[in-house]
Amino acid sequence: MTKKDQYPGDNVEVARYCKALAHPARITIIKLLLSKDSCVCGDIVKELPLAQSTVSQHLKELKTAGIIQGNITPPQIKYCINRDNWENLRKSLLMFLE
Secondary structure, three states: OOHHHHOOHHHHHHHHHHHHHOOHHHHHHHHHHHOOOOEEHHHHHHHOOOOHHHHHHHHHHHHHOOOEEEEEEOOEEEEEEOHHHHHHHHHHHHHHHO
16 A cells, blocks of 8 residues: 555545646647647757757656657647547646635
8 A cells, every 4th residue: 555545536636636736847838739630749949948858858758747648640749639538637727726
């Protein structure tokens, strides 16, 4: 049993989402993806003042949290918002803020 297991699941979920959102680059990536159906990493890099490797790390964090998903279309990965999890995030944050 880990220490996280000692907290209610909804608290762990809100914390996971907040951790993923806790960087301005990630907020920028989310806003970009919300405005498009999908986007490849190279297009995201053009929108940020960061190296490709740094953008990839931010994408990885967002994907691990379940906020975005990546569909492999060789040789690229197209990223998009995970709509189901985005709605879950929205509801979780609203409940937390109330």
